[in-house]
Every structure is written in C-alpha cells, then in structure tokens.
Amino acid sequence: MPNVDVLVVGAGPAGSVAAWHAKQAAPELDVVLLERDRAVGAPVRCAEGVGDAGLREFANPDRADWTSRRITSVIFQAPDDTEVALADCGLGWILDRTRFDAYLAAQAAATGAAVLVGAEATAMTRNGDGRWHVRVMERGNETVYQARVVVGADGVETMVGRWAGLDTRVPSRDMESCAQYVLQGIDFDPDAIYLQFSDAIAPGGYAWIFPKAVGVANVGLGLVALKTDGRNARQYLDAWIARRFPNGARTGYTVGGVIVHTTIKQPYADGVMIAGDAAHMINPLSGGGINNAMKAGRLAGCTAAAAIRERDTSERRLSAYHKAWMDLLGEDHLKYYRIKQALEHMDDAFYNSLARTVNGIAPDKRTIGRVFTHALIRHPQLIPVAARFFV
Numbered sequence: 001m002p003n004v005d006v007l008v009v010g011a012g013p014a015g016s017v018a019a020w021h022a023k024q025a026a027p028e029l030d031v032v033l034l035e036r037d038r039a040v041g042a043p044v045r046c047a048e049g050v051g052d053a054g055l056r057e058f059a060n061p062d063r064a065d066w067t068s069r070r071i072t073s074v075i076f077q078a079p080d081d082t083e084v085a086l087a088d089c090g091l092g093w094i095l096d097r098t099r100f101d102a103y104l105a106a107q108a109a110a111t112g113a114a115v116l117v118g119a120e121a122t123a124m125t126r127n128g129d130g131r132w133h134v135r136v137m138e139r140g141n142e143t144v145y146q147a148r149v150v151v152g153a154d155g156v157e158t159m160v161g162r163w164a165g166l167d168t169r170v171p172s173r174d175m176e177s178c179a180q181y182v183l184q185g186i187d188f189d190p191d192a193i194y195l196q197f198s199d200a201i202a203p204g205g206y207a208w209i210f211p212k213a214v215g216v217a218n219v220g221l222g223l224v225a226l227k228t229d230g231r232n233a234r235q236y237l238d239a240w241i242a243r244r245f246p247n248g249a250r251t252g253y254t255v256g257g258v259i260v261h262t263t264i265k266q267p268y269a270d271g272v273m274i275a276g277d278a279a280h281m282i283n284p285l286s287g288g289g290i291n292n293a294m295k296a297g298r299l300a301g302c303t304a305a306a307a308i309r310e311r312d313t314s315e316r317r318l319s320a321y322h323k324a325w326m327d328l329l330g331e332d333h334l335k336y337y338r339i340k341q342a343l344e345h346m347d348d349a350f351y352n353s354l355a356r357t358v359n360g361i362a363p364d365k366r367t368i369g370r371v372f373t374h375a376l377i378r379h380p381q382l383i384p385v386a387a388r389f390f391v
C-alpha cells in the first residue's frame, strides 16, 4: 500500500497547480497527482479563454507554445446582432489546453511530484489511522493509496467531494449545458472574442466565438436546460451556426457542464480539500474557471503542505483554505451571482436597446465605467442589478 503525504485527484488546472505548489512549499513531502484520462489536457472541454493578469500568476504566455491566440478586444452582440466593442477590456489569451494543461502537470513533475496518467480514483474511505485510503485503478490493476491529505480537483462531476461527505449538489437553474464546435473557414476578427446574449439563441447563458487562428474558432454556447423550448444545447448551437456561419467546416465537437453557482459552503473535511470546478469555484457571470481553478489549487497545495508540516490535517486546520479562498475570490463570486440572478429578468428587447445606448458613446470612450454610467441613466431597470453588487 503506497503511503503518500498529498494525493491530488485530477490533473486539470486546479490539480496540477495544487501538486506543484504543495511540493514546492514542502519538498520533503511525497506528492502524487492522478489523472484518469490517458493524456493530461485531452479531450478538451473548454472554449480556452483566459485573462492575462490571472494567467501570468502561474505561467508566462509570451512566446509560449501553449497559447493559440492573443486577444485584444471583446465584442458583445445584442440579440438583434448589433455589435458593441468595449475599449478597455484588457488583454486575454485563447489557450491550447492540450498543451497548457500538460505544461502545468510538467511544472508539478519538475518540482518532484509523481504524475500518473490513466490512473482513476474509484473510491475513498477514512481509516482509523487518520489517513484516507484511496482506491486507484491503473491499467486494470487496483492499488490502494494511503494519504494524509487528499485534494479533490476532479472537476464538475467530483466524486472526491461526495466520498468525503461534502455537499456538492448544484441547483439545476445554476447548471449550464454547453456545446461547442471548432469551426474552420469562417470570417470574424481574429483578435476579438464575441459574446452574444439572447434567450432565443442561448437561454440563461450566452453564445461565443473564441478565435484559435485566422478563420478558425471555438464556436459554442451554454444554456440552462430549464429555460429552453425542449431542444438541447447542440440543437440550439446548430441553429445559431446555420444562421451565422453556414459554410463553416466543423472539425471538432465537445459538450460539457459549467456550474454557474457560488463556492460550496464547505470545501474541506478532515484530511480533504476540494478545488476548482469540483468546489464550484467558477465565475458565475462569465462561466470562466481556468484562472480560478489555478488560484484555488495554489491555496489547496500550500495549505496541505503547511498542515502536514504542523502535523494537523484536521477539518479545523484545513478551514484556513476556505477562508483564504473566500477572501481572494469567493466573496466576489457571491456578488456576481446576485447580479446574474437580477439579469435573468431582462429580456431580448432590453439587451437590444442597451446595445443602442452604448453605441451612442464614441468607440474610444466606451470604457466599462462609462458604459455602466450611461446604461444606468438610460435604463433605470438596471439600478436594482447594480445595487445587488453592494448588498
């Protein structure tokens, strides 16, 4: 029975960064990172967009081989296709996640963590010796690992959280179903990302175009099943693409779930922390979770290392992880979630008229602050939405 200090389940951004930072913070510890798929980073279930500042906390994108595209503008599209380009949205990147996730796992390996691919955690129980016993299937063989701390970074379908008795349920109104194609041979600005909001196109969510190269993009949408007319995400996407890009070649397809909720109440228990999508640490307004997952992974890895050194991996000790997360981003997500709820009451006619108001501002002056002020003056129904940020 292998005996390890930190066992990380799942080599997405949260898990790889957790293993990397645990080992970096306490090199004497045995850290093992498990990935059930045969390759870290594949298959890709993501539109791959990230903000520059958050990314740079972990990796330098300049001249990296794991980016596809540098993004310099954001274009919002109203339901009637009116376009609104914002002037100060900052820099972003479209990653190549097959390479990026592998890069992060390689960082973990470089610090001395063991990375096992094709290794799936299948069950976990707490033993009298204060360690978790984790069953792992690897190439048809089962091994039981004993671990002082388990980090569950196993994504939206987390089992580690459930095995540890944590409440990871998601209200169905906060679960978005997503479908996405890689489309080739289409016409759009390759330096911009496009976001289109409309109940007819993507009820409860939005549709996106994220450029991978000139003429090539991740084109997808996310929706809330409760709000649809009975069609699934792929059917909505097919209808949108038939209108927008009838001649685009579909060279890739993926589906996946995004939890647009707030961080679970308790992402820790004796000897366990869960991080990233597993703990619902996604921005509930944008659905973005890559940078969040890395930040959560860093907190979980550092907390695990410090707790083991102090010989205290109790629930009480690990609650410091949750507190640090809430201070860093979790409290902001509560505010974004309230805004999301308030925006749910706006219809397509509102968004069309908002787009026209914003386009009344000169393009170079169309900063988020100005847009917000104009929108509040011209559309007083937005005042309760703004107020939600402060209550």
Ligand SMILES: Cc1cc2nc3c(=O)[nH]c(=O)nc-3n(C[C@H](O)[C@H](O)[C@H](O)COP(=O)(O)OP(=O)(O)OC[C@H]3O[C@@H](n4cnc5c(N)ncnc54)[C@H](O)[C@@H]3O)c2cc1C
Pocket (backbone or CB within 6 Å): 009, 010, 011, 012, 013, 014, 015, 034, 035, 036, 037, 041, 045, 046, 047, 048, 049, 050, 119, 120, 121, 122, 153, 154, 155, 156, 159, 178, 179, 180, 220, 255, 256, 257, 258, 275, 276, 277, 278, 282, 287, 288, 289, 290, 291, 293
């Ligand atoms: C269609 C779609 C588009 C998206 N677009 C964006 C975007 O543009 N920008 C953005 O920031 N976010 C986006 N997201 C969200 C983003 O993909 C996630 O927030 C991010 O990947 C979370 O990282 P994670 O490490 O928590 O989980 P994941 O990346 O899901 O990694 C979890 C890993 O755990 C492994 N695993 C699971 N169970 C086990 C087990 N029992 N044993 C071993 N391994 C296991 C899985 O194979 C997986 O590799 C999108 C999501 C979807 C579905």
